[in-house]
Amino acid sequence: MTLLFTGASGFLGKNTLPLLSKYxxxxxxxxxxIDDYNVNISENIPELKNRYNVVLHAAGKAHSIPKTEEEVKDFFSVNLQxxxxxxxxxxxxxxxxSFIFVSSVAVYGLEFGELITEEHPLTGSSPYALSKIQTEEFLDVWCKKHGVKLGILRPSLISGPNPPGNLGAMIKGIKTGKYLSISGGKAKKSVLMVQDIANLVPLLAEKGGIYNACDTAHPSFHELETLIASQLGKPHPKSIPYFIAKLIACMGDLVGKNAPINSFKLDKITKSLTFSNEKARKELGWEPLNVLENFKIY
Structure with missing residues (x-):
């Protein structure tokens, strides 16, 4: 069986390519x-040499907040075009x-909530979320037209060695002693071990469908902080009361989006955001790895 893997040189690709090569x-x-096809698909139509049984499309733009109109357009150029x-x-x-698209739980447009299912409306309004929503819609039409089985994965926060995004920022903060836990770190987040994407590919290629992808444990910030501090050989970050964090966040609101913390960021840290993986577990027979048992920072 042949597979075309886009975005294989990124964080997701580096951690899943060895596993996918077994299948x-x-x-x-x-x-x-190092890619077999070195091409920028946001600007060019690649010239493929062969037909492939399965396509895993993970190439895309993420992990950035656009500051200009041009940067907003980049999300649609890369992800949709x-x-x-x-x-x-x-x-x-x-x-x-089969065509498998790596989308995101960002399509739901939620900052907090618990055990959100695939039935939730797609209300994401950020350029990243909108570009993913429009890409899902395009692929739904294209795959139906050409008789291709479509699988859409909506991963939560992805963990693995040297992770990008918010988890990478947490590791850096704890490592440098510049991270503060807030109100005991009670809020929970859905996390996915990066290897699980490789485990899901053969299942999705056979069945298709739309699925959230996350662990079942939904670890708290405190649990993640404790795990990371232990692996770094650092003490657990100091915790500050919520009211102090709120005062600091209000000052951050005056500074603007570049402030280390503002009310928006505080909400993301102190409110739980979890997603349901029940559909994938029932329909695909998939059991996710436990993040707290498997996560290694390096």
Whole structure:
């Protein structure tokens, strides 16, 4: 079985490619010289050499807050137009049996909530969320038109060695002693071990469908802080009361978006945001790895 893997040189790809190679003969497409197809699909239609049984489309723009209109457009150029260009290339060599798209729980547009299911409306309004929503919609039409089985993964916060995003920022803060726990770190977050994406690919390729992807434990900030501090050989971060954090956040509101903390960021830290993985577990027979048992920072 052959698989075309886009975005294989990123964080997700580096941690899943060795596992996927056990299931498939993998070709990679991305921006690095080591990729089998070195092409920027946001600007060009790649010239593929072969038809592939499965496509795993993980290439995309994320982990940044746009500051200009041009940066806003980049999300749609990379995530939406890049997908359209990829699909045009697939039509030239023969469409795959299955197409798996790595989307995001950001499509729900929620900052807090518990055990959110795939049935929740897609109300995400950020450029990142909107670009993912529009890409999902495009792929739904394209796959139906060409008889391709579509699988959409909506991962939560992804963990693994040297993770990007918020988890990477937490590790850096604890390592440098510049991280403060707030109100005991009671809020819970859904997290996904990066390896689980590779474990889900063969299941999705066979069945298709839309699924949240996250662990079942939904660790608290306190549990994540404790785990990271232990692996770094650092003491557990000091905790400050909520009312002190709120005062600091209000001052941050006056400074603007570049403040270390503001009311928006405080809400994200102190309110739980978890997603349900029940559908994937029941329909795909998938059991996610426990993040607190498997996460290693390096």
């Amino acid at each position: 498939y003969q993998v070709s990679t497409l991305g921006l690095m010289d 890049g997908t359209k260009n990829l699909c045009k290339a697939l039509e030239e060599v023969g469409v795959p049996d």
